[in-house]
Amino acid sequence: QVQLVESGGGLVQAGGSLRLSCAASGLTFSSTLMGWFRQTPGKERGFIAGIGPSGTIIDYSNSVKGRFAISRDSAKNTVYLQMNSLKPEDTAVYFCATATSSPMLVRGNCGYWGQGTQVTVSS
Numbered sequence: 054q055v056q057l058v059e060s061g062g063g064l065v066q067a068g069g070s071l072r073l074s075c076a077a078s079g080l081t082f083s084s085t086l087m088g089w090f091r092q093t094p095g096k097e098r099g100f101i102a103g104i105g106p107s108g109t110i111i112d113y114s115n116s117v118k119g120r121f122a123i124s125r126d127s128a129k130n131t132v133y134l135q136m137n138s139l140k141p142e143d144t145a146v147y148f149c150a151t152a153t154s155s156p157m158l159v160r161g162n163c164g165y166w167g168q169g170t171q172v173t174v175s176s
Contacts, residue, residue, distance in 0.1 A: 054081065061073040061170060062147060062172045072136070073149075073170060077151070086158050089123060091146065092145055100112075100122040102114070104132060104162060111158060112159060147170050148168075149164055
């Protein structure tokens, strides 16, 4: 079965950096669109970054553009989210997910989700 396992979350001071990883198994990673989302208590899960099968960037949310970078390594079946210049408002649970098209990915209409990893940014 498909499994997505996120890692790399933690506590960081404002202005710091973290790199999240999402290891995928049970799917043809080289042909799968991947994305990162985040959710805070009381809010809906929101799209923040997406990447196509060949590494083409699909989009970033305005809130992270210029600070976060999504990438993938097909040899490791892993997608990454490099997060720089972190702000307290970036505090959330971060999820990776798969989708079958870019519009579906951006809308959060995803086939599989990971369990999430907590990122906390202190001021």
